[in-house]
Amino acid sequence: MFPDGNYLKIQGSINPAQEDLLQEAIEQAVKDRCELLLLQLDTPGGLGETTRNMVKQILNAPVPIAVWVGPDGSRAASAGVFLVAASAIAGMSPHSNIGSARPVGMGGDDIPEAMAEKILNDFLSLIRATAQSRGRNVDWYISAVTESANLTGTEAMMERVIDFVAVDAEDFIEQIGVRGLEWRNTVQHFSLDQVNIHEYAPGAWYSILSWLLDPQIAYFLLMGGIAGLFFELTNPGAIFPGVMGSLCLLLGLYALSILPTNVAGLLLILFGLMLFALEVMITSFGLLSIAGAVAIFFGSVILFRFEYGMGGVPMTSIIVTTAGLSLFAIFCVYLIAKAHRNKPFQGEHAIVGQKAVVRQWNSAHGIVSLQGETWSAVSDGPRNINPGDVVIVKAMEGLVLTIDTV
Numbered sequence: 001m002f003p004d005g006n007y008l009k010i011q012g013s014i015n016p017a018q019e020d021l022l023q024e025a026i027e028q029a030v031k032d033r034c035e036l037l038l039l040q041l042d043t044p045g046g047l048g049e050t051t052r053n054m055v056k057q058i059l060n061a062p063v064p065i066a067v068w069v070g071p072d073g074s075r076a077a078s079a080g081v082f083l084v085a086a087s088a089i090a091g092m093s094p095h096s097n098i099g100s101a102r103p104v105g106m107g108g109d110d111i112p113e114a115m116a117e118k119i120l121n122d123f124l125s126l127i128r129a130t131a132q133s134r135g136r137n138v139d140w141y142i143s144a145v146t147e148s149a150n151l152t153g154t155e156a157m158m159e160r161v162i163d164f165v166a167v168d169a170e171d172f173i174e175q176i177g178v179r180g181l182e183w184r185n186t187v188q189h190f191s192l193d194q195v196n197i198h199e200y201a202p203g204a205w206y207s208i209l210s211w212l213l214d215p216q217i218a219y220f221l222l223m224g225g226i227a228g229l230f231f232e233l234t235n236p237g238a239i240f241p242g243v244m245g246s247l248c249l250l251l252g253l254y255a256l257s258i259l260p261t262n263v264a265g266l267l268l269i270l271f272g273l274m275l276f277a278l279e280v281m282i283t284s285f286g287l288l289s290i291a292g293a294v295a296i297f298f299g300s301v302i303l304f305r306f307e308y309g310m311g312g313v314p315m316t317s318i319i320v321t322t323a324g325l326s327l328f329a330i331f332c333v334y335l336i337a338k339a340h341r342n343k344p345f346q347g348e349h350a351i352v353g354q355k356a357v358v359r360q361w362n363s364a365h366g367i368v369s370l371q372g373e374t375w376s377a378v379s380d381g382p383r384n385i386n387p388g389d390v391v392i393v394k395a396m397e398g399l400v401l402t403i404d405t406v
Contacts, residue, residue, distance in 0.1 A: 014046020045078025
């Protein structure tokens with residue numbers, strides 16, 4: 001009997017969406033009675049906890065998982081190194097690369113020294129145990145974590161970091177068949193034309209979730225949602241900003257609930273917006289707005305916790321977004337202040353002080369024309385007013401105007 005297999009592509013950062021995808025692919029391979037799951041990998045790294053979970057999935061999978069890093073130009077960086085080390089069979093295209101697995105914080109920054117040693121030792125033990133279990137070059141895998149060592153596919157083959165160099169997935173499968181697929185004390189040889197490989201295609205939900213769990217996307221959704229709601233609250237009736245803001249905020253909060261997030265960062269951002277709102281009610285000569293911008297900036301900086309290998313929000317994005325949101329909030333505050341200074345355009349306040357033309361008059365009452373409408377009018381006392389005279393509105397009570405001569 002020749003093996004059937006499933007074929008899965010994992011591209012982009014390693015996040016919970018990729019973890020779920022791998023689990024689904026393994027379950028489908030078992031359901032289809034496959035004897036091999038081929039994983040094509042191209043990743044810059046990802047979340048540490050997710051990486052550990054995926055390593056556990058690969059090591060304990062009921063079917064052998066073969067990882068091929070390709071095509072040329074692809075990489076297995078950071079978290080990808082652990083996935084290659086855990087694979088039952090590892091291969092790379094000649095001009096792909098593997099390495100740079102040293103722990104970094106969100107956004108690629110160095111982790112504080114006190115935390116760095118703890119995280120480094122934790123992942124060193126994981127890579128050591130994983131490489132040993134697969135009989136690979138443990139020393140090099142350790143150097144990839146401690147020194148950010150890198151190798152091309154050809155070099156990795158020579159250093160026993162991987163098993164095969166293959167120009168494409170079909171070549172990789174063919175080489176596995178020639179050497180023999182070893183699994184649970186059996187070795188099975190086969191040729192490429194004897195293998196049935198079925199690509200496992202993820203659904204639309206995976207694509208949406210993978211996009212949503214990018215830290216930058218989650219951050220932009222959060223800030224955009226807050227800006228939309230702030231505009232709606234300060235300018236009621238706009239509707240669209242409130243609806244879109246609510247949608248963005250809910251999506252952003254969902255992503256933040258999965259990503260490693262600091263609650264303090266989120267609270268600082270909300271506090272900054274509250275300071276902008278207080279600027280409307282308190283005369284601070286701009287001090288509250290400055291404090292609000294500072295709170296939003298520092299909230300954005302600490303929004304994500306330090307996490308192994310996870311690319312966070314670059315400082316340039318934080319600065320631009322903070323400045324943009326601050327200017328937007330100041331603009332909303334300006335609109336409110338302007339509305340408070342302007343006279344109302346409807347009701348009594350819009351009529352008092354206007355000039356009207358007399359149509360009929362008898363002593364202390366008559367009819368006047370104002371803004372194209374006919375009104376009943378009275379005066380404080382008898383007035384010698386003739387039709388056609390211009391008078392001024394002093395007050396309004398119900399539908400009756402009190403007028404005086406100009």
